[in-house]
Amino acid sequence: MKLYDFTLSGNCHKIRMMLAMLGIDYETQSIDLLDKEQLSPEFLAVNPFHKVPVIDDDGFVLRDSAAILIYLVRKYGKPEWHPDDPAAIAEIQQWLSFSVNEVFNGFAIARALIIFKREGDHEAAVELSRQGLDIMERHLKDHDWLALGRVTAADIACYPYTALIEEGHVSLEPYPAVREWIGRVEALPGYVAMPGLPYTA
């Protein structure tokens, strides 16, 4: 198993977490997004979407962090984190879409604009982040986990950029239920932290 990886990427972090939780040995190939290595002809041949993470599992190449999470849990021993039942799988999918939409476009972009000093509309990303956090907070007030009343792929998909959001200058202080959920994810067996924190000066 090979992971095309960028250390500071929350999308890569969720795959590193899942591989560790499943006890899968893997090698990494670093794709430095700050050096634009994702635009090299070699990497574009692997993923024309020029994004990480990508996995290569013995020749099966897969992009998109949500797709990779689903593949790993189904193939390597935690199918209950993404079950077959129509209502259960759909409940998880709502949060996988949330992880692509509000979490990425809000939480991750708010952070990227700060820590990578990118140009963009930070205020809009913060506003979308607050909307997303409001929804998470309301849900997590009455639920320990995002879906099915137990840990699933949905929690892993939404965790990294939520845990990193203060780097995007969005305070988690008004969101106690979200903070408690972050703590529950970090207490899961096999959890690995984002390396190198704090890496913002």
Next chain:
Amino acid sequence: MKLYDFTLSGNCHKIRMMLAMLGIDYETQSIDLLDKEQLSPEFLAVNPFHKVPVIDDDGFVLRDSAAILIYLVRKYGKPEWHPDDPAAIAEIQQWLSFSVNEVFNGFAIARALIIFKREGDHEAAVELSRQGLDIMERHLKDHDWLALGRVTAADIACYPYTALIEEGHVSLEPYPAVREWIGRVEALPGYVAMPGLPYTA
């Protein structure tokens, strides 16, 4: 089965297509996004994300178009459009994420800025649309369908905003393989068109 619906929404159109393809009878409740009906207390109680589509299947309430598609095909007779096999389901998920990301943030936003006269960065949405269309074109040159070499939930998820993209002032002329794929989707049994076209003056 009840669908909270907005006629001009591509995300709602994909659900109307799927319900028709599965032969499911349903009633609709119109949520007029132009009148901000999605922000009414009644609808926020249904979906705090203030978005359509939402379905209510005999009390089971589900938001998010990708989640709804998965639920419908699994529960109502086309499980082969979203199979259990880890590699197959992950291949479809890549395109479901694409439908939330490039297709929605690019194709749908480019169109919304024009037809709903919204404020926003049309140029950025067009650029993201072109990147998405380039990737689809490269893939569809050698494949009839987005995933698994056959029609799946991925095609229904990506179809509406692709077929509507010229309303966002993005020409499909440079994308012959995409246009042929649009034709294949529109030839599927049970296909229903977006009503009221052309509705832009």
